Amino acid sequence: RCIGFILTALCWGFTNPFIKRGSMGIEKIKRGNWVMQTLAETWFLFTNWKYVVPLAINLSGSAVYYYTLSSADITIAVPITNSLALVFTILGGMLVGERPPTRTELIGMSCIVLGVALCVTS
Numbered sequence: 001r002c003i004g005f006i007l008t009a010l011c012w013g014f015t016n017p018f019i020k021r022g023s024m025g026i027e028k029i030k031r032g033n034w035v036m037q038t039l040a041e042t043w044f045l046f047t048n049w050k051y052v053v054p055l056a057i058n059l060s061g062s063a064v065y066y067y068t069l070s071s072a073d074i075t076i077a078v079p080i081t082n083s084l085a086l087v088f089t090i091l092g093g094m095l096v097g098e099r100p101p102t103r104t105e106l107i108g109m110s111c112i113v114l115g116v117a118l119c120v121t122s
Contacts, residue, residue, distance in 0.1 A: 002120055004068030005080040011061025012081065013088025015054040017096045022051030079119055083112045 026044055031037040045051050069077055087109050090101050101109065 002076075002080065004064055005072070005077055006084060008061045008065040008068065009081045009084035010088050011057055011064065013085035014092040015058040015061075016085075016089045017093040017098060018054035019051060019058065021096050022048055022054060076119055080116050083116055087112055 023045060026041055029037070029040045029044055031040050065077075065081060090105065090109065094100055
């Protein structure tokens with residue numbers, strides 16, 4: 001059960017920086033009305049593999065989450081997935097060149113991991 005939630009957190013968190021990077025340039029798209037703007041932005045995103053691949057991995061995390069949730073306690077599922085997703089987002093961000101975490105953020109990440117460990121083992 002916990003492996004499924006950790007995998008979900010990995011899919012959700014680790015892909016966020018890659019989705020952000022893959023959507024770079026969307027702000028340059030300008031169209032005359034909101035319908036054309038929405039269509040142009042949608043076309044831009046879904047024809048860009050740098051956006052689509054991380055998004056597909058992220059969405060597969062949701063499938064793993066719902067599958068794992070069917071046999072697990074929701075009071076454990078939510079804290080594990082959401083808190084670890086934050087940790088994986090920071091780590092993924094470092095891989096794409098975002099700034100490394102500060103000392104305070106590292107302490108916070110350690111507290112998150114410790115708290116998740118306490119939830120799982122109790």
